[in-house]
Every structure is written in C-alpha cells, then in structure tokens.
C-alpha cells in the first residue's frame with residue numbers, strides 16, 4: 255500500500271511553493287542570476303559572524319529557554335521601544351528560529367480547525383499557508399492597482415472582517431507588491447478588530463525596508479498591551495541573515511507561557527550562539543540597517559530605470575520590501591514564463607501566480623543585488639521583455 259495514503263489529510267493538502275518550483279530547477283544550473291528569492295546578495299556583517307563564533311568558542315552549546323534568552327528578549331524590547339515609541343516588556347517577546355517559525359507559532363496559538371482567517375492577495379503564500387496547515391479556512395482580499403500604485407480598499411477589508419473571523423493576516427510592507435498599510439488604516443483595522451475580538455497577525459519582516467522612513471507604520475505603535483496583536487519579525491532581511499534562522503514575535507504578555515509550550519513541541523529553543531549573534535546585530539543597530547537600506551535604494555533606482563525601457567512592462571512603484579512585482583503585457587502563464595526566462599535568459603524570477611490568482615500575469619524580481627548583477631540581469635532579460 256502507498257504510505258502516502260495514510261499520512262494526515264493536512265499534510266496531503268499542502269501545496270508546493272511555486273517560487274521554489276522554479277528556483278530549485280535553476281539552482282542546480284549554477285549560471286542563473288538568482289533574483290527569485292527574498293534575500294539580499296550581501297553577506298552578514300562580520301561583527302555578527304564573529305559574535306556567533308565567539309559564543310560557540312565560549313561554550314554556548316546547550317538548550318535555551320523556550321521563549322528565548324533573556325538578554326536578547328530585553329534587547330529586542332528596547333529596540334522596538336526606541337524605534338516605535340511603544341512600551342513593550344521582554345515578556346511580550348518570544349525569540350523564534352526564523353520569521354517563518356514565528357508565523358507557524360502564531361497559527362498554532364490561534365487556530366482551531368475550521369476557523370476563518372482573512373489574508374491579502376497578492377501575498378507571500380507561506381503566511382496563509384501556515385494557518386491553512388493548522389486547519390484554518392483562509393479567505394483572501396485583493397489589493398488592486400490604481401494610478402500606478404497598489405492599494406487596499408479598507409472598507410472592503412473591514413466588511414470581510416466579520417465577528418466570526420479569528421484573525422486577519424497583514425504583511426506590510428507586502429511581499430511581493432511592496433504595498434504598505436498607512437497608520438491611519440492600521441488604526442481603523444485595530445479599532446474594528448478590538449470591537450469584534452479579531453486577532454491581527456502582522457508580518458513585519460520588511461518593516462525596516464520601507465522607502466519613505468526608517469520604519470514602516472506598525473500596529474505595535476498603536477496597540478495597547480492587551481490588544482490581540484501579534485507581530486512576527488525576523489533578522490533575515492534587515493541584517494542579511496536569511497541562513498541564520500532567527501526571528502521574534504511580539505504578543506500580549508498573557509501568551510508568553512503558551513508560546514513557550516508551543517516552542518517546546520516544535521524546536522525546544524533557538525540556538526544560543528545564534529541568539530548571541532542577534533544581540534550583536536541589534537547593537538550594530540541602525541548603521542548596519544542603514545547601509546543595507548542604501549544598497550536596496552540603489553537596486554530600486556536601477557530596476558525602476560531599466561524596467562521603464564520596456565513598453566510591455568507595467569512598473570508599479572513599491573513603498574517597501576525589495577521587490578519589483580511587474581506586469582508584462584500579453585503574459586498569461588507566469589509559471590511557464592518564469593521557467594522559460596530561466597532557461598533562455600539565465601535570470602531567475604518568481605512567477606506571479608505563486609502569490610495567488612491575483613498575481614497571474616506578473617513576475618517578481620528581488621533587486622537586493624549589486625549594481626553589476628542587476629545590469630547584467632536586465633541585459634539578459636531584454637530579449638524576453640522587449
């Protein structure tokens with residue numbers, strides 16, 4: 255008998271990430287410019303690397319507290335409070351081995367099978383994916399393009415957030431579009447969710463990669479400590495640490511024990527030497543993040559300029575993150591197109607359909623790359639985009 259017939263219905267229902275479908279075919283080829291994933295090309299700052307090495311050499315080899323080492327929790331609450339003017343306590347912080355794990359812990363904390371959640375589309379599929387894997391029914395609300403910008407109809411969102419909704423999942427700045435929710439809209443969503451007892455799960459991993467200020471508008475700056483708000487964040491993007499797997503969650507302090515117990519049954523804890531490196535990353539502070547912001551700004555400028563050369567391409571200005579999510583006239587099957595582009599132009603892009611049906615006809619390009627790589631990529635892409 256086929257063993258797969260007896261695995262859980264939830265595991266059977268999982269869908270492959272279409273970003274990976276394209277990327278894993280190309281990763282073995284070696285000569286493809288990798289603009290498919292959400293990661294910068296640059297290595298982690300050597301101070302952070304040295305902190306991890308020193309921590310290992312000093313003997314930090316053991317299990318850690320479920321909710322994270324207290325020095326990192328304190329450093330993270332101070333970091334958030336300085337940046338956002340909020341008053342988080344370390345009890346509200348749980349350290350997680352990645353933002354991805356933070357999303358899954360949020361889903362495990364909140365979802366009873368059958369619960370309704372509302373997500374935005376186009377959107378990174380893993381966010382709703384975690385909630386679906388826990389048995390939630392995910393409905394999506396679409397962003398749309400108006401006057402060359404992505405917008406969300408807030409009245410439509412509030413109408414979708416009915417009292418029987420368990421959670422709304424808001425990734426802002428958004429992967430893939432760069433759309434970013436304004437503080438005024440966040441205030442409206444928060445007031446509505448307070449009234450109806452709906453959780454807000456804010457995926458804030460791109461919060462420092464906002465093109466108009468140091469930090470994108472945040473629910474944490476508006477929420478009271480007892481509000482049903484969970485923020486998921488990560489060291490991956492802002493500190494170029496995707497491979498380290500280090501993130502954190504902010505949740506009401508009353509959730510601390512349950513988040514610790516859930517961590518116990520997932521990973522037990524985040525490695526101590528990685529957490530020590532996280533403390534140093536926060537100490538390296540804004541200078542480190544600002545350097546990355548500048549590089550990303552350059553990548554954005556090149557991408558905007560280059561894409562404007564192609565009349566088939568509708569470039570939509572992102573407010574944050576580090577992607578261009580562009581529509582190509584006449585493109586109706588983005589998965590096949592991304593595979594063809596990879597084979598013929600040797601540039602790896604993510605297909606728009608990976609981000610939901612609303613993304614069909616689009617391609618996503620990560621511009622967190624050095625100038626010369628982007629220039630080469632656009633030269634190689636030219637025959638396809640012309």
Ligand SMILES: Cc1ncc(COP(=O)(O)O)c(C=O)c1O
Nearest residue numbers: 292352353354378429459488490
């Ligand atoms: C919107 C969003 N959330 C969360 C993550 C997870 O980041 P990590 O697991 O590397 O911390 C990503 C990574 O691409 C992302 O795009």
